[in-house]
Amino acid sequence: MTSDRRLPAYQRLRDEMARRIAEGEWGPDAALPSENRLSAEHALSVxxxxxxxxxxxxxxxxxxxQGSxxxxxKPAFDATLFRFFQIREHGAATSIPTSRLISRTRTHAPAHVCETLGTDDVILIHRLRCLSEQPLLCEEIYIPAARFEGFDTIPETEIGPLLYPVYFERYGIFVARAEDEVHFGTADARTASHLGTKEGHPIxxxxxxxxxxxxxxxEWRLACGRADRFRYRSRIG
Structure with a gap:
């Protein structure tokens, strides 16, 4: 273990395992070594x-x-956006919406995105998400070009409805957490066209x-949906 020796042994092992995960040593469908094996490998107690x-x-x-x-x-953070826009058909449970890539372009990031990602050399993805053929979300997604080289040329058939599994499988980048901030505005002409609403309507x-x-x-993204389909529920206590 190469982390700070002043840290407790379990913390140093945690850091070492996180490093090995980040480097892709263990895939999402393969079990990690057993506790006994890790104990012997690092000369630590179980x-x-x-x-x-x-x-x-x-x-x-x-x-x-258990037993495995x-x-x-592999948290499906992509799917969590749809907790705000639950559309059900005949009482059925909501499924992951379909995805249609509108465009992918290597470009310069706006200032606020550049500040967040630490670079202005990005790939901009425009994507439309639909459920039961109804437009649900219009997304504007920025990813650093240096870490996702060639993402703009991957065949659409190889991407699928969720991006985070693609990030991991092709680039070894595991999304560990995400932060969402919700606010409201009005639709510009492009967004209104994709969502089937009118320019200036609330989103x-x-x-x-x-x-x-x-x-x-x-990754930084802006997902826009019609305000008349927006729902927020919070359980307290």
Whole structure:
């Protein structure tokens, strides 16, 4: 383990495992080494290993599967945007909407995106999400070109409805957490056309910043949906 030796052993092991995950040593569908194996590999007690793993579980990076082992957790953060726009057909549960890529362009980021991502050399993705053929969300997504080289030329058939699995499988970038901020505005002509509403009509706007395991911002997106379809529910207590 190469982290600060002043840290407790379980914390140093946690950092070492996070580094190995970030480098792609363990894939999302392969079990991590057992606690006994990690204990022998690092000359630490099983209790120390268990504490390090539990910290990664608590942070949302790993998950325990009873009778199977410990695995890299694959949170579907893409799908969480739709908690704000729940459209159901005949009482059926909401599924992940379909995705249509409108455009992908290498460009210079606006100032606020540049500040968030730490670069103005980005790939801009415009995407439309639909459910039961109804336009649901119009998305403007920025990712750093240096970390996602060639994303603008990947065949659309190889991308699918969720982007985060593509980030991991093609680039080894695991989205560990995301922050959403919701506000409201009015639709410009482009957004109104995609959402099937009129220019100037109210829309809900969700700004999302996604972070990798090192806490570095790797995506900024703006998702817009019709305000008359917006719902927010909060349970307290």
């Amino acid at each position: 209790g120390t290993v268990r504490k390090a793993i539990q910290q990664l579980v608590d942070e949302g990076l790993l998950e325990r599967r 082992g410990t695995y890299l957790r 809900a706007m969700i700004e999302r910043t996604a972070f990798d395991m090192a806490g570095t911002a790797i």
